[in-house]
Amino acid sequence: MTRPVSNCPNCGAKVMFQWSSSVQTVCEYCKSILVRTDIDLKKVGQVADLPPDTSPIQLNTEGIFRDRSFVVIGRILYQYDQGGWNEWHLMMNDGKSAWLSDAQEEYTVSSLACGPNLPSAAQLQVGQQFKWNGDLYSLSVITKAHYRGVQGELPFQYWDKSDVTFADFRTPSRKFATLDYSDADPVLYLGEFVEFEDLKLKNLRQFEGWS
């Protein structure tokens, strides 16, 4: 198995990509944010020290979602006035990417989806309903989050953000949707709430006094 390997343009450490489609990664040594170009890696920024977090998930955590195994290869950390959450970038065993979010240990797995007529951030109102893929989603909460940092590999460049709006949608089933307003156009992610046990996670962080 050949993995794209390169060196950090900042410190020279070896940088290895786990997923061939990754666009961005963070040097484990010097915390430089590196973006892949056609030729080499370009340093585009630097990750500030991440706050101590208590997510049981970490890079290289493995699990299973809908009979497909995955490994955590990257992360975006957000903060908002009621705390923080992580969007863990998953590399599924079929080569696709997905996201595992852990807001106060409420877990969802979602992936990029297409939806017609996505509302603009200004149009959002709690209670609004949208039909995507035949399911009716109701807007439950709008979060003005603050981009706090990144870790590992991501499928896009993500390093110069400040405030980002998210709209979370719920359904009468476990289905879940998020509209991400990081960029000019909203991006839709569809997924579902998952139980911690059902993900059969391995290589989790250990918490003192807890097993």
Added chain:
Amino acid sequence: MSVGQPPLQLPPKPAVKALNCPKCGASITLRALGQAVAVVCTSCHSILDAKDPHLQIIQTFERITSTDAPLIPLGTRGKIRGTDYDVIGFQRRSIKVEGIRYAWHEYVLFNPYKGFRYLTEYQGHWNDVAICKEQPIVDTRFRISLEANYLGEEYKHFQTADATTDFVLGEFPWEVRVGEQATLTDYVHPPRVLSREKTSAEITWSIGEYLPGKDIWSTFHLAGDPPEAIGIYENQPCPVSANIKTLWMTFVGFAVVLCVLMIAFEVHAKREPVFHTSYQMNPGMPAGEASFVTEPFELTGRTSSVEISTSAAVQNNWIYLNYALINQDTGEAWDFGREVSFYSGYDSDGSWSEGAQSDSVVVPSVPAGHYYLRIEPEVDRNHPRIVYTVEVKRDVPVLGFYGIGFLALLIPPILLTWRSLSFERARWAESDHPPSAILKTESD
């Protein structure tokens, strides 16, 4: 990972962290480090920002106006649904209904892998509460829907009230404040309660399940006894309702058995004639006291019922017979009186009749042996000639027994159903829809 690759730098292990209150200097313990949003100083009750490394003050108080002690001490660990949780936060909230303040307690539970969970306690009634992942379905045409559907189950609206947070202690996954207002709407489907909590910022649905205090006590290994539960709580399961269905099913089962027995005895009854004689009362015979005994007859076979039938061709007249069925061998006697009367005539409504020209009575459980009847007829003073026939049959079906058995079987399910109905009445009396009001709206 190949040799020579830089080791992944592991983030510091989170654990219980000790800090100091910026207001009074007392030590603060953070158990859900990184997940708690607010923490309350146990000493001065200032509410601090748990996300901030310096524990910036969110809310302080001029003086501690109220205090309360959690029944489960903060830091206690217990296993709920197979997962360990630490009690990390405690708050008292209250609602005001018709000028009376009702207060209850809420406990915040935390597990670093599974997140938060809650316990509520009101007058000894406990609920294990989790945030809903699935969105309940309500009728959005109304401000407050009277029903909610959650995971395919119907929940009935119980109460909507404005709650105030009166007292807080420990850690919370939201920025808690004393005086915080929320509109609570509870829907019940015992033993579960579906709660909608609306603040200015958001709507949160949670699902709770009723737990008796003793379960909480054993879960958290608490000393002593839990406070006794007072009254009936909104989602408290009716202690008998679970049995009612079983009981009615049992009743139906027994009733079927009774019917089968009845049919079997009816079919197999021999109806064996053992005695048949006619007597007559001629006019002018004394009206009473003239008792006589019949020829003896024999009852054979097993102990069985005996039917004594009397028929008399009375027309607008009556005959009363005092009977005694006497066992010749033992002297044991069964006494009973029977009347045969028949009246008929015409009036403005047409013909009418009353009574019958025959009568029968069944004496149950008569052993085999030699018997005779002592008969003492009574008739009207001016009686015409009355011929009456006395007939005795053994082994006849006794239907009355089945009726009694049937009624006896009915008692337990009816009693329990009545208890369940009064339990539900008491439950709903505390709701926004007391039973009389329900009747009223139904009749509208």
